[in-house]
Amino acid sequence: MQMKHCFIMLDYPALAAVSAVIREGTFERAAEALNITPSAVSQRVRGLEERLGAVLIVRGQPCEPTELGATLRAHFDRVQLLEADLQPHLNPPEDSRAAPLTVKLAVNSDSLATWFPEAAAAFVRATGMLLDLTLDDEAHTADRLRSGEVHAVVTSDPEPVQGCRTIELGSLxxxxxxxxxxxxxxxxxxxxxxxxxxxxxxxxxxxxxxxxxxxxxxxxxxxxxxxxxxxxxxxxxxxxxxxxxxxxxxxxxxxxxxxxxxxxxxxxxxxxxVKLYWTVTRIQARSLRVLTDAVRDVAAASLITD
The missing domain is CATH 3.40.190.10 (Periplasmic binding protein-like II)
Structure with a gap:
């Protein structure tokens, strides 16, 4: 008997709504971020949940993602980074006011207080993108990459992360x-x-x-x-x-x-x-390549190397 596979085409406006609710914490703030009504956000999220047959967001104060909701949000974030590489080849309307994309990172507090801001500045100057930093202990930042919360981390954990590459930076x-x-x-x-x-x-x-x-x-x-x-x-x-x-x-x-x-x-x-590493998702987005180069260059000049 031949097995049939069913592929669900994802609704990206609905994914954008899911991502915004998770990021902003409420449907109202998500609506403001997307410039649509809270009712429209609710309809998009509910419609995607019904289509997938699963809850994506646990309603509360703040709203929290389910495991599937977090996975879909991470997927949406990766797609946005890849689509950004197409932008120079497209002709968007002259009145387009799309906000700059944001790259999500997890960094330890001591790196943020010493060498990392210089790398962040080099990245922002080169791309015009924004950064969303999560502070965590350097021994635990990699867990946020494994969960899909962020695109890259500064970590003291050299263990491989599936779908990512790890680069030794030096020691703080x-x-x-x-x-x-x-x-x-x-x-x-x-x-x-x-x-x-x-x-x-x-x-x-x-x-x-x-x-x-x-x-x-x-x-x-x-x-x-x-x-x-x-x-x-x-x-x-x-x-x-x-x-x-x-x-x-x-x-x-x-x-x-x-x-x-x-x-x-x-x-x-x-x-x-304390030896530090840069672990970054392997998606082939120019923004992550530029960020990785900036991190490696500043780390080489600032950290202790063997």
């Missing part, structure tokens, strides 16, 4: 720093397990293990100390300058403070390097 150097007053108060007799157990430390979030890794590798200590939770790269520096705790800081942000004597490295002054 960190230094364990605190104010001179803090070091005198908590480490006046040197660093030992007892002092590290009592001295307050800074952590970005619960998944931030840099301080614990440095303490173990340099002093053989399993760190369990009083903790300030500071989810900000600049906040880390500000808390350290005010003597509130010690932490691992990106070297580019501490260089001037160390030179001025307002921060000091904790003994033995050993830096800690």
């Amino acid at each position: 150097r960190y230094r364990a720093c605190a104010s001179p007053e803090f070091i005198a108060r908590h480490f006046g007799n040197g660093i030992d397990p007892g002092a590290l157990a009592k001295a307050p430390l800074l952590r970005f979030e619960r998944r931030d293990t840099l301080q614990a890794r440095w303490a173990f590798e340099t002093h053989g200590v399993k760190l369990a100390a009083p903790t300030h939770w500071v989810p900000s790269t600049q906040g880390f520096v500000d808390f350290a300058l005010r003597g509130l705790g010690w932490g691992m800081h990106p070297a580019p942000l501490t260089q001037a403070h160390i030179a001025a004597g307002t921060l000091q490295e904790l003994p033995p002054g050993r830096p800690f390097d």
Whole structure:
């Protein structure tokens, strides 16, 4: 018996509505973004759901995608990037006011505070596109690529992602720093397990293990100390300058403070390097090629390379 396959032609205006609702969080804001009425957005979404026989958006405040809804949104985003390559060969109406396309990325906070903005600027100057950045820990940004949320990530995870390519960028150097007053108060007799157990430390979030890794590798200590939770790269520096705790800081942000004597490295002054990678979807869109080139060029000039 011959098996028949049924292919469903997707309704791209309806996909645009689904994508807008997921992006904006409500049908009303999606309508404003698409310049149509909320009723039209609702009809397009409902019509596509009925045609596919599946719910695409969980209605709420905000609206959230189902697994299929997220997959379709990711597909729509990829199609938009590919269609952008056709634009120079087409003759759009002179009164066309299409908004610039947006490329979605996941980046760790420390890269965003140091080297990544220069790469972003080079990309925007070359393409005129916009960027939608999601901040996440460098060990977990790749999960957002696997889920289809973003087109590319800066990550410390070298594991391959299906449908993507991974490029080694170099290492972001960190230094364990605190104010001179803090070091005198908590480490006046040197660093030992007892002092590290009592001295307050800074952590970005619960998944931030840099301080614990440095303490173990340099002093053989399993760190369990009083903790300030500071989810900000600049906040880390500000808390350290005010003597509130010690932490691992990106070297580019501490260089001037160390030179001025307002921060000091904790003994033995050993830096800690975190290797970073650029993982990007393999769709053959010019925008992603330009972005990848910009990221590689800036990383080569800014990060520690072997």
